[in-house]
Each structure stands twice: as C-alpha cells, then as structure tokens.
Amino acid sequence: xxxxxxxxxAAWALSALFGLHMLVDWLTTDSRFSEEVLTSxxxxxxxALSEEQKVTS
Amino acid sequence: xxxxxxxxxTMDGMGPHGTRVGLLRVLGPAHVWALGxxxxxxxxxxxxxxxxGKGGAYAALIACWFAGILYTCxxxxxSEVTSTVASAGGQYTQAKHIIGPLMAFNVxxxxxxxYTMLExxxxxxxxxxxxxxxxxxxxxxxxxxxxxxxxxxxxxxxLNYRGVLATLTFNLVITAxxxxxxxxLFLATSGVVGAGIMEHAALFEGHELPYxxxxxxxxxxxxxxxxxxxxxxxxxAEEVRSPARALPFGTLAGIMTLVIAATLTxxxxxxxxxxxFLGDGVNGSVAPLFDAARLADSTALVWxxxxxxxxxxxxxxxxxxxxxxxxxFAMGRDKYLPGWFGAVHPRxxxxxxxxxxxxxxxxxxxxxxxxxxxxxxxxLSGLLGYTFMPLNIILFRRKWPLSSIxxxxxxxxxxxxxxxxxxxxxxxxxxxxxxxxxxxxAMVGFYIVASLWFHFWxxxxxxxxxxxxxxxxKPQGY
Numbered sequence: 058x059x060x061x062x063x064x065x066x067a068a069w070a071l072s073a074l075f076g077l078h079m080l081v082d083w084l085t086t087d088s089r090f091s092e093e094v095l096t097s098x099x100x101x102x103x104x105a106l107s108e109e110q111k112v113t114s
Numbered sequence: 115x116x117x118x119x120x121x122x123x124t125m126d127g128m129g130p131h132g133t134r135v136g137l138l139r140v141l142g143p144a145h146v147w148a149l150g151x152x153x154x155x156x157x158x159x160x161x162x163x164x165x166x167g168k169g170g171a172y173a174a175l176i177a178c179w180f181a182g183i184l185y186t187c188x189x190x191x192x193s194e195v196t197s198t199v200a201s202a203g204g205q206y207t208q209a210k211h212i213i214g215p216l217m218a219f220n221v222x223x224x225x226x227x228x229y230t231m232l233e234x235x236x237x238x239x240x241x242x243x244x245x246x247x248x249x250x251x252x253x254x255x256x257x258x259x260x261x262x263x264x265x266x267x268x269x270x271x272x273l274n275y276r277g278v279l280a281t282l283t284f285n286l287v288i289t290a291x292x293x294x295x296x297x298x299l300f301l302a303t304s305g306v307v308g309a310g311i312m313e314h315a316a317l318f319e320g321h322e323l324p325y326x327x328x329x330x331x332x333x334x335x336x337x338x339x340x341x342x343x344x345x346x347x348x349x350x351a352e353e354v355r356s357p358a359r360a361l362p363f364g365t366l367a368g369i370m371t372l373v374i375a376a377t378l379t380x381x382x383x384x385x386x387x388x389x390x391f392l393g394d395g396v397n398g399s400v401a402p403l404f405d406a407a408r409l410a411d412s413t414a415l416v417w418x419x420x421x422x423x424x425x426x427x428x429x430x431x432x433x434x435x436x437x438x439x440x441x442x443f444a445m446g447r448d449k450y451l452p453g454w455f456g457a458v459h460p461r462x463x464x465x466x467x468x469x470x471x472x473x474x475x476x477x478x479x480x481x482x483x484x485x486x487x488x489x490x491x492x493x494l495s496g497l498l499g500y501t502f503m504p505l506n507i508i509l510f511r512r513k514w515p516l517s518s519i520x521x522x523x524x525x526x527x528x529x530x531x532x533x534x535x536x537x538x539x540x541x542x543x544x545x546x547x548x549x550x551x552x553x554x555x556a557m558v559g560f561y562i563v564a565s566l567w568f569h570f571w572x573x574x575x576x577x578x579x580x581x582x583x584x585x586x587x588k589p590q591g592y
Contacts, residue, residue: 079469
C-alpha cells in the first residue's frame, strides 16, 4: 500500500468523525434545550431594537 | 421629515420579537467579500473556458465583459436592497417583503438549489484534483475519489456547523491566496516581471471569431462562470455587525475583484494556450490557469496555481454551504418549510439543522450525478434568480421611494441597471436554450410544480402575520 491508499482510509475516517460529531452534538442540543428556545429566532431583531427609520410626513 | 416610532402598530410589517437564540453578528466587510468572491473564484480557475469552445477567445472576452456588466447590475441592486432588508435568506427575504409569498418561495428554492448543486460540483472537482495530484506524485492505480469528495463536504459542513466567524475567516484566507495566485501568474507570464511568454497575435490569427457572432451569443452561457455566485453576499446580512456598511462595501469590492480576476485570467490563458485546447474543458484544458502555470516553466508557479485551484474549489463549496443553509433556515423560520428548520444552535449560533439537512442532499448529487448536469442545474437556478432582481428593485423603488426609507446604499442611474440586467438575462436565457434547452424546460416545469404545491398546500402553514418584520412605512399605493 502506498501513501495515497492510506490517505483514502484517512479521508473515510475523518469524514465519519466530522459526521459523527455533528450528529452527536445535534442530538445532545435537541435534548438539552426546548424547541421553543431553539426556534425563537426572529427576523428583523436589529431593526426593531436599534435602528430608527424616518419617513416623510 | 418626522420621527417615526418603529414599534408603532400603524407601521407596516412589525412582527412579534422574542428571539432568545439568534444568529451571531460577528462579521465585517472582509468576510462579506470572502463569501462572495470565495464562491465565484473557482469559475476563474475552471469552467469559464467552455466559452472559448463556444465562440473562440474573443467571444470569451466579450462574454466576460458583458457578464461583468450583468453582475455589476446584480451587485448594485443587491447592495441597495440588502442593506435595507438585512436578514438571512437574502433574495428570498427581499422577495417576501417586496413582491409576495409565491415569488419568495420560488426565489428561496432557486437559492438552495443553485448553492447546493454548486457545492456538489465543487466537491466533485476537489475529488478530481486529488486524483490528479495522486497521478502526478506517482500513484499508479486509479484513486478512489469518493472519500475525498465526502471529506470535503463533511469537513466544510462541520466548519459551518461550528460557527460563522471561523467559517468565513477560513474563506477569507484561502480566497485571498487563490486571488493572489492569479495576480502572480499574470505578473510572471505577461512580461511585467521578467520575460513574457504571451503569444496572443500568433494564437488568434485566423481564429478571431471561429463561429461568428452566434458563437459570441453562445459563449454568454459560460460567461456567467466568471461571476456566478457574487449575489451570495446577501446571505450574510443577519450576521454582519453593520449591514448598511458591510454589505455594500463587501459586495461592490467583490465584483471589482472579480472583474479584474476574470480579465487577467482570460488574458493569461488565451495568450498561452491554443484556443482549441483551452475551449475543451473536458478533454483539453480542465483547469486553464493551472495549465498556463505548467507552460510557464516554473515549479513554484505550478505549486502556487495548484493550491490556488484547490483553495478556490474549497472556498466555493464552503460559501455555498453557508448560503444554502441560510436560505433554508430563513424559509423554515417563516414556515414556508417546516418550522423545525428555523432552529439556531444555542452555543455556535448557526442554523445547524439546515446545515446538517443539506449534507446528504449534496452528497447524493456529488456521488451520483454527472458534473455537467449538476452545474447546469445550478446555473439555471441562478439565472432565474437574476431575472427576479430587476423586477424586485423596480417594485422596491416604486413602493418605497428613496425619501421613505433610509438605505445603506443607493445604486445610481435607476432604472438603467434594472433594464440592462433584464435585457442581459433575456440574452443569456436564449444562449442557454441553444445548448441546454431540454434542461431549461425541465427545470421551469419543476418550479411550476413546486409553486402549485406551495400555493395549494404549503401556504396554509405560513405564519402570515409574523413574516413581515421590517419597520417600514406602508408602501405607496396601499
């Protein structure tokens, strides 16, 4: 086996690790926090909180 | 001018606000530049040269500059609207606020498909690059590209999952290296530094426009490659610290960078490689800048452009994951798709479910579909998105004139850029029809079916009151 054969195995292993990490973290996160908190993001927060719009009367 | 209370109930579109976990505002103009240019620059390294095959070297240059005008219009229009509608989802959110739900649903799908297909195409390309390096380094058996294709998608998805700042800082570094590599190649081969190796006159003689002006028209399809994806800067809108400043600055700096990179790429490659070889992106020059570097007789240039090609490919895939997930997330948040996709990771502050959900889709296309079909689907979805933009800006200016809403950037000469963009889109649709008529019709059919599904089924689930969140005055005429 040459270097590239080892690299192929390394690529499979790393792909599995990255995938597994995301999967485990995803399941952990979903179990630790309520759906209400996780999906509480609302569009336009910045505009609502800090920006001031002016209109012509 | 009078002060207006933005929380007023008489104002249009103020939805309830109760964000407990939202996307993180940490990005600056450089990240916006890296997102836009990062997605696109791979088009300079490979793909654009099919335009040479369609109509010769001059046709590719004409297509380069006409497409440059098209994308300059896109960048200016996007900068104005996005600096005002500063939310994840980009053009989807713009369409939602300015045109209506059905347009928004379609634009959201264009975005997700364009970026996911482009991500798959980039992963395929990265796998191919690894196999080339393996062959060049003496590996005798055919390299199994699959683990490298999967690794590219999994690693970049993981990076996106872990946080937007690291993701786009990574993009900034590798995109800058890829861009500098083009500049160095130009300086080294054009005669600016040392002896030049350009042979434009000899290579062009007798082949100025080998297929006449119809070849120029056909080249427009691949002229898009020089810039396809710069509109992706808008997806960072909800994560930049100062949308009104960073988005126009990053986007416009991005299109200037790309016009320079595209012109230099054409100049270098067409002056070194014969047009028949350059124009055949399958059996001839797959990666023209890399091929030009190999003919420059410099090992350092070969390494630099080799890394440039790989980095440009990774940057593009990385930006595509970022953009597709933001569009998917925004549609989920508004319940255009199941609201489950609208979740934000409480620690990393990323749309983690949207990121993970799109991974298997990208893998299926990267491992199971032919590259040219994947790319064509991406281009056509992008083109439909560009056609929406002029209509969007015309309606935006009509409903909310300059005097009614403060913009971060006001694009000049309105409506000239919108009309130019619409005309160039029509020309490009015709060019695409010449080469990929069946795919074009099939794709339009797909979007019609998706629209019917949305209109007759999905729209009942949309939270109609909460989806309009911009603190704008009521539109004129309503």
